[in-house]
Structures are given as structure tokens and as C-alpha cells.
Amino acid sequence: MTAWxxxxxxxxxxxxxxxxxxxxxxxxxxxxxAGGLPSPQTFPIESFAQAAAQxxxxxxxxxxxxxxSEGYTPLREAVAAFLPWEVHPDQVLITTGSQQALDLVxxxxxxxxxxVLVETPTYLGALQAFTPMEPRIEAVASDDEGILVDDxxxxxxxxxxxxxxxxVLPNFQNPTGRTMTEARRQQLxxxxxxxxxxxxxDNPYGELWFDQPPPKPLTARNPEGGIYMGSxxxxxxxxxxxxxxxxxxxxxxxxxxxxxxxxxxxxxxxxRLVAExxxxxxxxxxxxxxxxxxxxxxxxxxAALEEHLAxxxxxxxxxxxxxxxxxxxPEGMSALELLPRAVAHDVxxxxxxxxxxxxxxxxxxRLSFVTATEEQIRTAIAALAAAIREGA
Amino acid sequence: MTAWxxxxxxxxxxxxxxxxxxxxxxxxxxxxxAGGLPSPQTFPIESFAQAAAQxxxxxxxxxxxxxxSEGYTPLREAVAAFLPWEVHPDQVLITTGSQQALDLVxxxxxxxxxxVLVETPTYLGALQAFTPMEPRIEAVASDDEGILVDDxxxxxxxxxxxxxxxxVLPNFQNPTGRTMTEARRQQLxxxxxxxxxxxxxDNPYGELWFDQPPPKPLTARNPEGGIYMGSxxxxxxxxxxxxxxxxxxxxxxxxxxxxxxxxxxxxxxxxRLVAExxxxxxxxxxxxxxxxxxxxxxxxxxAALEEHLAxxxxxxxxxxxxxxxxxxxPEGMSALELLPRAVAHDVxxxxxxxxxxxxxxxxxxRLSFVTATEEQIRTAIAALAAAIREGA
Numbered sequence: 001m002t003a004w005x006x007x008x009x010x011x012x013x014x015x016x017x018x019x020x021x022x023x024x025x026x027x028x029x030x031x032x033x034a035g036g037l038p039s040p041q042t043f044p045i046e047s048f049a050q051a052a053a054q055x056x057x058x059x060x061x062x063x064x065x066x067x068x069s070e071g072y073t074p075l076r077e078a079v080a081a082f083l084p085w086e087v088h089p090d091q092v093l094i095t096t097g098s099q100q101a102l103d104l105v106x107x108x109x110x111x112x113x114x115x116v117l118v119e120t121p122t123y124l125g126a127l128q129a130f131t132p133m134e135p136r137i138e139a140v141a142s143d144d145e146g147i148l149v150d151d152x153x154x155x156x157x158x159x160x161x162x163x164x165x166x167x168v169l170p171n172f173q174n175p176t177g178r179t180m181t182e183a184r185r186q187q188l189x190x191x192x193x194x195x196x197x198x199x200x201x202d203n204p205y206g207e208l209w210f211d212q213p214p215p216k217p218l219t220a221r222n223p224e225g226g227i228y229m230g231s232x233x234x235x236x237x238x239x240x241x242x243x244x245x246x247x248x249x250x251x252x253x254x255x256x257x258x259x260x261x262x263x264x265x266x267x268x269x270x271x272r273l274v275a276e277x278x279x280x281x282x283x284x285x286x287x288x289x290x291x292x293x294x295x296x297x298x299x300x301x302x303a304a305l306e307e308h309l310a311x312x313x314x315x316x317x318x319x320x321x322x323x324x325x326x327x328x329x330p331e332g333m334s335a336l337e338l339l340p341r342a343v344a345h346d347v348x349x350x351x352x353x354x355x356x357x358x359x360x361x362x363x364x365x366r367l368s369f370v371t372a373t374e375e376q377i378r379t380a381i382a383a384l385a386a387a388i389r390e391g392a
Numbered sequence: 393m394t395a396w397x398x399x400x401x402x403x404x405x406x407x408x409x410x411x412x413x414x415x416x417x418x419x420x421x422x423x424x425x426a427g428g429l430p431s432p433q434t435f436p437i438e439s440f441a442q443a444a445a446q447x448x449x450x451x452x453x454x455x456x457x458x459x460x461s462e463g464y465t466p467l468r469e470a471v472a473a474f475l476p477w478e479v480h481p482d483q484v485l486i487t488t489g490s491q492q493a494l495d496l497v498x499x500x501x502x503x504x505x506x507x508v509l510v511e512t513p514t515y516l517g518a519l520q521a522f523t524p525m526e527p528r529i530e531a532v533a534s535d536d537e538g539i540l541v542d543d544x545x546x547x548x549x550x551x552x553x554x555x556x557x558x559x560v561l562p563n564f565q566n567p568t569g570r571t572m573t574e575a576r577r578q579q580l581x582x583x584x585x586x587x588x589x590x591x592x593x594d595n596p597y598g599e600l601w602f603d604q605p606p607p608k609p610l611t612a613r614n615p616e617g618g619i620y621m622g623s624x625x626x627x628x629x630x631x632x633x634x635x636x637x638x639x640x641x642x643x644x645x646x647x648x649x650x651x652x653x654x655x656x657x658x659x660x661x662x663x664r665l666v667a668e669x670x671x672x673x674x675x676x677x678x679x680x681x682x683x684x685x686x687x688x689x690x691x692x693x694x695a696a697l698e699e700h701l702a703x704x705x706x707x708x709x710x711x712x713x714x715x716x717x718x719x720x721x722p723e724g725m726s727a728l729e730l731l732p733r734a735v736a737h738d739v740x741x742x743x744x745x746x747x748x749x750x751x752x753x754x755x756x757x758r759l760s761f762v763t764a765t766e767e768q769i770r771t772a773i774a775a776l777a778a779a780i781r782e783g784a
Contacts, residue, residue, distance in 0.1 A: 002617040003588035007503045013649040045452035052444035060437035064629035096488050100655040107524050111399045128653040132499050196395035225394040237456035239660035257405040261520040263492040268631035
């Protein structure tokens with residue numbers, strides 16, 4: 001018999017709660033507000049078809065060949081030009097989705113037992129990416145405006161147990177939909193610099209604002225103090241798995257070596273495809289149509305919540321962009337217990353508990369307003385109300 | 393000042409020697425026999441263009457959306473059907489190139505300080521993928537027929553220092569081009585089973601045989617005793633980054649969790665593209681054309697070696713397939729010292745020392761016969777002879 005011995009980190013790795021929920025919700029007829037899947041209406045399929053023909057016709061051999069681990073130069077240049085602070089293309093590393101950026105950063109910055117600070121609650125995928133490197137993940141208290149800097153200062157620590165970095169998602173956060181205010185950003189960047197604490201800034205949703213762009217990124221305020229991650233998943237399409245990371249010069253080579261060991265490079269074809277689609281200001285024309293659609297769907301959800309859930313004592317936030325709304329059930333109710341009843345009523349969501357690094361708030365839950373249509377959203381919220389009433 | 397602290401593994405990670413050499417060889421006019429880049433002549437560009445139009449036209453929304461971490465079901469089915477032993481599609485995990493399979497296996501099977509056994513010499517990318525998990529990598533002695541099983545038995549160890557697995561590339565190995573014989577395979581699988589040692593079998597080149605297929609895979613002989621890795625990079629195109637791993641049922645879920653944390657899933661579009669191209673037995677028609685081309689180029693290189701290098705006392709092997717030839721310089725010569733002289737003569741190769749986990753043979757070097765044309769190969773080998781004569 002073969003004696004397989006698993007690494008100790010394997011015991012800490014777990015299937016994604018969201019993934020398990022998504023499986024349950026695959027029954028026909030269910031309206032899922034659970035997943036963070038962009039609306040397929042927003043995918044510029046025709047533009048991709050033209051770009052694919054173009055790329056394979058004009059540069060097929062290069063698009064199908066091995067390529068540089070750093071990424072395709074014109075795409076790195078386009079990313080650098082797109083970012084709202086001075087970024088040199090040499091600082092841009094193209095990743096296989098921004099999830100990979102989290103994996104690379106974890107490899108380069110986390111030792112077993114290293115302390116890592118995150119928001120309360122935070123992006124589940126980041127917790128999953130960090131976990132294999134076996135950190136101690138600690139939650140920093142947050143309010144509606146973002147991280148509480150005094151709690152951050154209290155938790156940084158010193159010497160060998162000093163936190164390696166703070167992971168933060170300032171725009172239309174996953175899962176809460178909240179946006180860090182200008183004042184809080186400035187306060188956070190200054191305090192982190194004083195504390196010498198690196199900031200890992202994740203910005204997959206920043207372009208998806210409804211009425212006005214969010215305040216400028218944290219990294220733009222102190223480029224040497226942080227690593228910035230972005231994605232093409234929400235502005236073009238997630239199925240191509242294209243993201244990027246921007247890192248200070250002395251960190252970049254290590255991320256690059258980790259990238260090379262992880263998958264050699266991000267698919268050459270996909271990088272050229274997106275560079276081709278992005279030509280001539282495509283995003284400037286395309287992204288506003290996504291903003292409009294998501295704003296409309298968010299408003300439909302807010303109206304349905306007002307109609308069906310306000311009378312039941314449920315509360316929620318009003319996001320200024322992004323994909324998610326954060327709900328809180330009345331005292332004594334549990335989102336985890338609500339889920340099977342909701343599924344029986346043909347609607348699914350993600351219980352908030354999944355998003356906490358430590359103890360969570362059992363009354364919270366996350367709703368996505370981007371995948372379902374307005375009509376489905378109205379149906380789903382009414383169904384959710386019925387499920388809540390049943391449990392009351 | 394921000395106080396960045398790197399993980400201890402970061403200090404162990406290094407830029408690829410090959411990559412650094414490739415940079416040197418980017419000077420115009422150089423003929424590189426260094427890289428392992430498939431001949432772009434073999435890329436079925438027109439088939440990909442048709443498949444891209446088909447996939448985006450018929451299933452564009454699904455091809456551009458997030459998808460399952462396991463991979464696209466029809467592609468998993470095609471892989472399972474293609475393999476020469478009974479594999480259930482549920483055992484197949486699609487990876488972002490087979491390099492990623494190495495990263496996932498390392499995460500799941502290697503703890504800091506774990507002993508890992510490899511061939512002498514071995515694939516450099518595997519060493520790079522294992523290193524971030526901080527194993528102690530040990531080389532098992534090999535001869536022209538493959539791993540020496542007695543040396544393997546001597547090095548397995550026991551208790552806490554027992555080796556986690558043996559990594560082996562039985563077909564047209566990178567870097568040596570050698571193929572493990574039928575007898576040695578059977579001996580190795582039986583001995584490994586007795587020892588309880590898992591085998592990690594890497595087979596990117598197996599389809600590239602010249603006259604007859606190599607003996608059946610190790611994993612086919614004891615599927616519960618190993619993990620098998622394959623790739624579409626050498627039979628279709630590397631720029632799509634598509635590989636796969638086949639694992640026993642109790643290991644699979646952990647590889648899947650590692651995959652999900654690493655990049656969520658392999659690009660949906662690329663998976664559907666390759667599944668589309670593979671329809672109707674495409675590989676059965678296409679792969680023989682690659683075999684013929686590489687056989688011709690290998691023969692051209694062997695003839696040129698006979699003409700120019702045999703008189704200088706250089707020796708080499710005669711591969712039965714794959715992409716690489718392994719040379720040994722006369723006593724007293726160093727491949728590393730030869731390289732700059734060769735580059736001055738407009739030819740590049742990889743010194744063999746790069747491929748050894750421990751102390752290497754300084755006289756060895758790797759030549760690729762697939763990227764350059766026959767005429768370039770003849771020119772390059774004559775140039776290499778000139779460089780060798782200069783140093784004698």
C-alpha cells in the first residue's frame with residue numbers, strides 16, 4: 001500500500017463554503033443571489049470574436065507560444081497607463097486572475113505562523129489563498145467607513161510576531177459592498193506608514209461605480225508602502241482569468257519568481273486578446289454600460305428589500321457600486337439556518353459567517369445583485385421574505 | 393518606511409537559470425538551441441481560429457464566465473478517454489499548464505524539510521515548483537534506462553524523514569531525452585509499491601515518439617500509487633496554458649482545494665477552445681505531423697553532431713522522441729564556460745548543471761532540436777564546434 005503523507009497545510013485547506021452552497025443551488029428553477037458572477041450580458045462577446053480572429057490571423061504563432069512570465073508588454077503598458085498614479089510597466093505583473101496574485105503574495109510574504117491582518121468581514125478567496133502558507137489571520141475592526149486605524153495600530157504587534165501586511169479591499173468590498181471613505185483612506189495610509197505596515201490593496205470592483213468614482217487607491221498615496229491588485233474579470237470577462245499585481249521594485253522579482261514556478265506565465269493568447277480588445281479606448285465606452293446595468297439592478301434590489309424585508313426588521317447597506325449588498329437579519333435569527341428554507345423557496349445567498357477570519361456575525365448575509373435580472377431579483381427577494389417569515 | 397519582511401521561502405526562490413540564459417540569447421541573429429519551445433510550425437492556428445469563432449458564437453457567455461475549479465467536463469472526459477488506462481473523468485483536474493500541477497502537488501504533499509526524491513538530472517521547473525514549499529530535494533542515481541531502484545530504496549528513509557514522493561519523467565526526459573525502459577518501469581513500480589512510496593509521474597512529451605510509442609505509464613501499472621501529470625503544450629500549443637493532473641480519490645479533493653485557492657479555475661475559454669479543437673479525432677491526425685517534423689530535426693542534429701562534434705570527443709545520446717538531446721563535453725571542459733563563447737558564435741544551449749538537484753556534471757549540456765529549422769540546426773552545431781575548438 002502506498003503511504004501518502006499529506007503536508008500539514010492540507011489539513012487546514014477546506015472546500016469553499018460558497019462553492020458548496022453553489023452546488024446546492026444548482027437545482028433547476030432556483031434564483032441564485034449567492035455567487036459573484038458578473039452578468040453575462042456585460043461580456044463583449046462580439047469584440048472578443050473579432051479580437052480572436054485578429055490575434056490568431058496576425059500573430060497566431062506568438063499567441064500560441066510560451067511567453068514571458070512578467071506578461072505581454074503591451075498589456076502591461078495598458079495597465080500602467082490605466083492606473084490613476086504613476087506606474088511603470090516594469091512594475092506590472094500579469095497574473096492568472098487576481099486570485100493568483102493573492103497566492104503569489106502569500107508565498108512571498110507569509111511564513112508558517114506569520115500574523116496577517118484582514119478586514120471584518122473580508123474576501124473569502126483571500127483567506128483561502130493565504131491559508132496554505134499557514135499564517136495566523138487576525139481580523140481588524142471596521143465600521144461603515146472602513147478599517148478602524150486605532151484597532152489596526154493595536155494589532156500590528158512587534159518583533160517576530162509583527163504582522164506581515166494588512167489585506168484590504170477599499171472599493172465596494174466583497175462581501176459588504178462598503179467603500180472606504182476619503183478621510184479613512186488618508187488616515188489609514190498615514191498610520192500604516194508610521195507603523196511600517198505594508199498594505200495589500202485588492203481592487204477588483206473599483207470601476208463598477210454608480211454615480212461617482214471612489215476615492216483614489218491607497219497605493220496611489222504611498223506606492224512604496226503597498227502591493228496593488230486588479231482584475232479584468234469584472235470589466236471584461238472572468239473566464240479569461242486575467243488579473244495583475246503592481247509591486248514595489250524590491251518585491252517584484254520575488255513575485256515574478258513565484259509566478260514562474262506557479263504556472264510559467266499567464267496564457268499568451270488571453271493576454272493578446274484582451275490587449276486587442278482594449279485598443280482605441282474600448283473600456284471607456286464599455287464599462288459605463290456595466291455601471292448602468294448594475295446600478296439599475298442594485299436599485300431594483302433595494303426597492304424589493306424596502307417592500308418585502310423592511311417590515312420584517314431586516315437591515316442593509318446602500319452600496320455606491322460593485323456587486324454586493326450586505327443584510328442583517330433581526331436578533332435571534334441565523335443566516336445559516338435560513339439558507340435551506342430559502343433554497344426551498346428557490347432563492348440562494350451566502351451566509352455572512354463564511355467571510356469572517358475569526359468569529360462572525362451569524363445574522364449577516366451577502367446578496368449579489370449582478371447575476372439575476374431585475375425581474376428575478378424582485379421574485380427572489382419576495383421568496384426570501386417568505387423564508388424569513390417561516391422561521392420567525 | 394514600510395518594513396517589508398519576506399517569507400523565508402523567498403530567499404530560496406531564484407530566477408530560472410534557463411530564463412537568464414534566454415535573455416542573453418535574445419541578441420539578433422543568434423540560433424537558440426536552449427529553450428524548450430515547440431516549433432510554431434506545429435501550432436494548428438487555423439483550427440484554433442475556427443474553434444474560437446465556434447465557441448464564442450455558440451457558447452460565448454459560458455466561455456467568458458467563471459467556471460468549475462475541476463475543469464470543463466467535456467475536456468476532463470476527453471483527457472480520461474485519451475489516457476491508456478482506466479481513468480474516470482472525476483479523477484482529472486484541469487490545470488493552468490502542467491507547471492501548475494507541480495505547484496499544487498507541492499502544496500499538498502510537501503512540508504518544510506520534507507524529503508523529496510528526483511532523478512539525476514531532472515526537470516528544472518519541477519525543482520522551482522517544489523522549492524517554495526521548502527523540501528529537501530535529493531537526487532536518486534539514474535542510468536540510461538532510468539532510475540536505479542536500489543538507490544531509490546536506499547534513499548526512501550523511514551519515519552518522519554521518509555520521502556514524500558519520487559518525481560519522475562519517464563518519456564523523452566527533460567533534460568536528457570532518455571526514456572525509461574519497460575523492464576525498469578515494471579521494476580520501479582513494484583519496488584515503489586513495496587516501499588509504499590508515491591510516484592509523481594510527469595509526461596509532457598510522451599506523444600512525441602519517433603518510431604514507436606514508449607512503454608505504458610507508471611501510473612497505469614498502479615493507479616493508486618501515483619499522481620500523473622500531462623499537458624496540451626506539446627501536442628497543441630503552450631500559449632494556452634493547459635495541463636491536467638490525475639490523482640487517486642483521496643488525494644484529489646486536496647489538489648482541488650489548492651487549485652481553487654491558486655487561481656479559482658483554468659480559463660474557461662481556453663478549455664472550451666481545446667475541447668472544440670480535439671473533436672473528431674483531431675489529435676490522431678495532428679500529432680503524427682509533429683512526430684515527423686521533430687524526428688527529421690533530431691536526425692539533422694544527430695548528423696551534424698556526428699560531422700562536427702564527434703571529432704572533438706563530444707558524446708551524446710540518441711533520443712527516441714521528445715525535444716532534447718544531452719551532450720557531454722570532453723574531460724576538463726565546462727559547459728558553463730563554453731556558453732559565452734558559443735553565444736559569441738551565435739549559438740545558445742543550456743549548461744547541464746542547471747538540471748541537477750545536487751552537485752551536477754559540469755561537462756553536460758542540453759540541446760533542443762525542435763525550435764530551430766534543420767538548416768539552422770546545421771549552422772548552429774558547426775558554430776558550437778568552433779566555440780569548443782576555441783576553448784580546447
